[in-house]
Amino acid sequence: MKRWLTSQPMQQSVFLGPALLVYAIIMMLPFLLGIYYSFSDWNGVSSQINGVGLQNYKTILTDDPDFGRSLWFTARFTVTVVLLSNVIGFLIAYVLSKPLKSRNVLRTIFFMPNVLGGLLLGFIWQFIFTRSFSAIGQATDIGFFNLFWLGTENTAFWGLVIVSVWQGAGYLMVIYIAGLTNVPSDLMEAAAIDGASGLQVLRHIVLPLIMPAVTICLFLSISWAFKSFDLNFSLTQGGPYKSTESVAMNIYFEAFKSNRYGLGTAKAVIFFVIVTIITMIQVSITKKKEVEM
Amino acid sequence: MRKWLTVISAIMLTGSLLAGCGGKEPGTGTSSNKQPAGKEVTIKIMNFKVEIAEQFNKLKEEYEKEHPGVKLQIDTLLGGDDYNTQLKARFASGEMPDIFANEGYNQMDAWLEYLEDLSDQPWIEHEVDIAKEPTLRDGKVYGMPVGLEGLGFLYNKDLFAQAGITELPKTLSELEAAAQKLQAAGIEPFVNHFDTWFGLGFHNLNNAFAKQPDPNAFIQGLNDGTASIAGNAIFQDWTKMFDVVIKYGNKNALTTDYNTQSTLFATGKAAMNQGGNWLQPVIDKLNPEMNVGILPMPINEDGDLNDRLFVGPANNWVIYKDSPVKEEAKEFLNWLVSSETGQTYLTKEFKFIPAFTNIKAEPADLGDIGAGVLEYIEQGKVLGWHWSKYPNGAAPEFGASMQKYVSGKIDAAAMLSEFQSAWDKMKSRK
Known part of the structure; x- marks a missing residue:
């Protein structure tokens, strides 16, 4: 056997090389190109690319209230969705990790919305909000259904939140279930024998032990909500009057509809920095709370 | 067994990746397969009107019958919002169509350097005045109006x-x-x-x-x-x-x-x-x-x-400058507005109000709304x-x-x- 074939560098490049290559071409290259374009006035198709220095960044920071508004919308949306989808996902998981007869069926049902794509979901829910809700409202006269769904700022915001939570909670539920099944039952029994109530067990034993799952779920839901685009695009199109335009959508419109690719990528770079900082803070905080068994 | 599967799938993945990047340079993808004369050529058209997709396919058959050796390939995409985004995606992947649509004026700015100058085309003398303006730039005509x-x-x-x-x-x-x-x-x-x-x-x-x-x-x-x-x-x-x-x-x-x-x-x-x-x-x-x-x-x-x-003008047909079949594409556009078959299709099948004075449209062919619009056009209102x-x-x-x-x-x-x-x-x- 030739020695060099089994050497460390050879092994590394054979096993990691292809993945690294794919990663470099699909992720790193576009990312670096994006940074490069953000300093230019490229329109997306022209063969002429002129460097404009920091002009794009200056425009965004000084002369683009829309970007600030979509950032504020995205922040509110993210906080609401992250809180609701994690709480609901955890509660469902908690209930469904109890020995129920129908739990496998229920798990499937709650996970199902995740299988459907965001675009499709958006169109389906648009129909539900604008047609079904008003039909139910007319028939029953319940105020909730008689609201002008998707037609006002608030209903459009909450419409998006409802669909996102409905879609995301099932996925988080699966992660929480995995976390919950790993909690050793002898610990729970010991606590119960010591006279701890259900809530006390949950608060002082279960929660600390599933912190790794919480870290993952928070990270996932934060990055989903921040980058949400497809649902936003199909459900509200950013309307009414751009009040529900997420940052991703703002970037897309700037780069592809208004033919300002340079400005769009500059927005994307700023957005990237913001999301990175926030997720890094979140991960480092929740990591500290994890308990080693 | 497992190992081999992984190896094969890894190779396939990398392969498809390379294929995806192959045509990245705009133009090279299409210009490399230049056809020698006498051989069959294909004109790729990106249609923007879903309403006429079926009729366009019938037209394609007629044209291919009359012009042996020329094939039309028609892709229909919903016009307006997503059309231009799609066009950019095709451009970036080197799949640029030979004939596509552009609304003119500011919409033309981005594409201008890739558009063929159509100023010498025979149909220009028949073009109605309101249809000329959008694709006119520095005295040159870059597009043919689809219809009014x-x-x-x-x-x-x-x-x-x-x-x-x-x-x-x-x-x-x-x-x-x-x-x-x-x-x-x-x-x-x-x-x-x-x-x-x-x-x-x-x-x-x-x-x-x-x-x-x-x-x-x-x-x-x-x-x-x-x-x-x-x-x-x-x-x-x-x-x-x-x-x-x-x-x-x-x-x-x-x-x-x-x-x-x-x-x-x-x-x-x-x-x-x-x-x-x-x-x-x-x-x-x-x-x-x-x-x-x-x-x-x-x-x-x-x-x-x-x-x-x-x-x-609803929209304008434009021709990609680096297309290997741009002469055939010009011929097709000319045929569309000058031959009898083409003209019949424009008014009777597509129900377009013609943007050319040499095409006569019967109000009955255009439908109620088109007939109403035609009346206003004829009165200059x-x-x-x-x-x-x-x-x-x-x-x-x-x-x-x-x-x-x-x-x-x-x-x-x-x-x-x-x-x-x-x-x-x-x-x-x-």
Whole structure:
């Protein structure tokens, strides 16, 4: 056997090389190109690319209230969705990790919305909000259904939140279930024998032990909500009057509809920095709370 | 066994990746397969009108029969919003079509360097004047108009008769009176779709630009800073028409989309909507028996100014400069507007109002709306389409301000000053 074939560098490049290559071409290259374009006035198709220095960044920071508004919308949306989808996902998981007869069926049902794509979901829910809700409202006269769904700022915001939570909670539920099944039952029994109530067990034993799952779920839901685009695009199109335009959508419109690719990528770079900082803070905080068994 | 599977799938993945990147350089992908003369060539066409997809395929068969050795490959994509995004994606992957559509004016800026100069084409001498302007740049012609389209209020003739409206409204007060009569007869006067900026910022607001004494000078003035929207009398009048449309329209217009609107109108649930002859195929499908006509969109009491439809070239065919089959593509476009078969297809099958004087269209072929538009064109009672002259990104802002106005968040003066600041902001961005 030739020695060099089994050497460390050879092994590394054979096993990691292809993945690294794919990663470099699909992720790193576009990312670096994006940074490069953000300093230019490229329109997306022209063969002429002129460097404009920091002009794009200056425009965004000084002369683009829309970007600030979509950032504020995205922040509110993210906080609401992250809180609701994690709480609901955890509660469902908690209930469904109890020995129920129908739990496998229920798990499937709650996970199902995740299988459907965001675009499709958006169109389906648009129909539900604008047609079904008003039909139910007319028939029953319940105020909730008689609201002008998707037609006002608030209903459009909450419409998006409802669909996102409905879609995301099932996925988080699966992660929480995995976390919950790993909690050793002898610990729970010991606590119960010591006279701890259900809530006390949950608060002082279960929660600390599933912190790794919480870290993952928070990270996932934060990055989903921040980058949400497809649902936003199909459900509200950013309307009414751009009040529900997420940052991703703002970037897309700037780069592809208004033919300002340079400005769009500059927005994307700023957005990237913001999301990175926030997720890094979140991960480092929740990591500290994890308990080693 | 497992190992081999992994290896093979890894190779395949990397392979497909390389294939994906292969055609990245614009042009190289298509120019490399240049065909020697006498061999079969394929012209790739990107069609923007879903309504004529079937008819286009029939045309393709006819053309291939008449021109052995030339094949047409037609891809149909929904026009408007997503078409240009798709086009960019194809361009970036080296899959650029040989013939595609462009709206002209500002929309042409990005593509200009890739467009073939068509100034020497024989059809230019027959082109009607209003169709020339959009793709004219520095004295050169870059596009061939697809057809003319007229924009106005579509109205249901039967419902108008039912409400006892005998005289068609020509001024704003007459329009409001008609709406009141319809309402009194228990008919919803207008059905609006205000859910997207498109119909608002482009089609509706165009009214106020087109009715300026000299729209081009006005737009130039806005770009120079010598003209302004905020204090403009025509714009103020236009808000009054917008008021009428809102007041006598469906209550949930902000969540009504284009399809819903068209369906409500075609099934007689409302008497009027903003639209044009492009809706004819949709109406033919939903309600072939419908008696429908087109009305101007009056903004004040000036009978002469308001009795005009907004007519412009729907879109223009342009040819990719680096296409290996551009001569064949030119020949195809020329055939489309000069041969008998091509002309018949344009008017009878596509139901386009011809943009060329040598093509005669029978009102019966075009359908009710097209015939109505043709009448206005023949009488010269037309105004132009100006939304492609807005600065990039301004129309969505206009649409958003109009949605705010519809929902009662801002008043008319605030809406106009938002238009002004949107224009100023967008024109300064490069």
